[in-house]
Amino acid sequence: MRTIFKTSYDPDINLFKDRFHRLCYVLLCVVLILFPFFLNEYFIGELTLTLIWAIAGMGLMILVGQSGQVSLGHSAFMATGAYSVVILQSKLGLPFILALPAAGLISALLGVLIALPTTRLHGIYLAILTLAISVLVEDIIVLAEPLTGGVNGMFASDIVIFGINFGRYSNIENLYWLVLFTTILLVLVYKNILRTPIGRAFASIRDSEVSASAMGVNVVLTKAVAFGVSSFFTGIAGAFFGHFATAFNYETFNVIMSITILLMIVIGGVGSIHGAFLGAIVITLLPVLISFLRDFIFQGTSINLMALPGIETGIFSLILILVILFEPRGIYGAWLKTRTYFELFPLYRKDMFRRQKSYLKTERLR
């Protein structure tokens, strides 16, 4: 176990605990950047999709993991991002490099607009409301046909930045690097949120709104900011998702997508950036794995599992149930426990991570 001696307050503020920690993440980045040189296009495509899901996951993680709000409607922000970026590009002729942040901001605006009147809602009520909004956004997309192409949907042309093509089918490596670069930027923003007052304000409204306001945290404003930042991330993910799918319509961004993002962060581990990425890996890897296994079983036993169309959803739900039952902190929580076990070997105790019961809470003040 490494011990860090601190001689100033900076190590507690820095992004990385120490040099070793920093080296690990630099190496990870280098490996990720080098992937296109030794993987084929199919896997690069899957990796790109993983990163896009991870961005969306980070978006919801800020809301659920950091601020303690719920949303079952994050597909609405994905849709806003995807439609905004394509409309800005095709109808206004904006270059992608401007259209992408603009799409994020439009989503963020929608998020804030939704948050302001709904800050009094908690838990299941907020979940139902966000669910309703995602259904509403689907309808609005169909109705706003001149802008959105209605039921037929839209086509996203190749991304071009300064003459370089980032097309999904022509230059998938470039698209991968672009998404990777954006992901790294957004991870840095997320880390900055965690180490500054805004992150502490998020955590305070998550844990106790009553004492958050006694600490001078404006609960309504903080919730609006949380929704805004969350939907900004998700909007960016949606913009990339649109370009990755190249063609999409209102059905692309349905309720299943919202639930997928939510499941992703639960499986990955609520409350950590790692969780968003681990969840995204599970989400993109699982269909690949299932189809691989399906072929394998078919060749070995000639049992055709193609005849069972719901098997993906089934396995996914099964994993979720297992996670909630046995490891509520998700994959990242399991990793933390394993790491602690080896760091403290042989002193690890089984109930080390068990939450203590919280003491009596102040009765509702309003």
Place this chain on the structure above:
Amino acid sequence: MILSLKNISLNFGGIKAVDQVSLDVKEGEIFALIGPNGAGKSTMFNIISRYYTQSNGSIIYRNESIDKLQPHHLSKIGVARTFQNIELFPNSTVLQNLLVGQNSSKSSNFLQEMLFFPSVRKAEIDRRIIVEEVIDFLNLQPFRDKQISALSYGTRKIVELGRALSMQPNLLLLDEPASGLSAEETTDLAFWIEDIKKIMGITVLMVEHDLNLVGKVADRVGALVEGNLVAIGSLKEIQANRKVVEAYIGT
């Protein structure tokens, strides 16, 4: 006068929780509110810290009315409070909890923080210095990086006091700071409250059932009985007051 309550009343339906209470807290004193259960002490606190709005009367803090303010405005004008049942942020460390107390004094907005401007780091270090002083004062060093959910009840009580102190208030509202503490912890608490007044120059208004603690630290004591402030004075005077004795023991 740091705080003046003028004819404060609050009704919950037909129940008069607080009835025409007028009270002055002097700059630099420790004022304790005592009274039997249900006398309206915590309600008074919630009115002062703006969680409840009084049906009548007004609250003057440093010559200005705070009737129109909301709870989160109070930290800016220098009023901090603790809660009777601990209201810490259980999933954060002690250090993070204390740092929240410094949130209201921040000069950066969330965009600067998300992009981590150089000034944000400087401000973080300044906040940390203030918080470390509080940690030193309350001997919380062993718990600095511990999660609240891993602490004992007594330590949590102290952390909550620390969180209020890290807001650098002028007026500190303590809602039953000694409830649930051991005799030893209560003795420590008495010293700390004295020092908060003497060294930090903070005015303290507290609600407390432990009359030993009240006797040790309080300059003046007010007794609330069924929403009425029946007596103000030293603890001895209060204990000799007929109405107070009747309220506690019955006639």
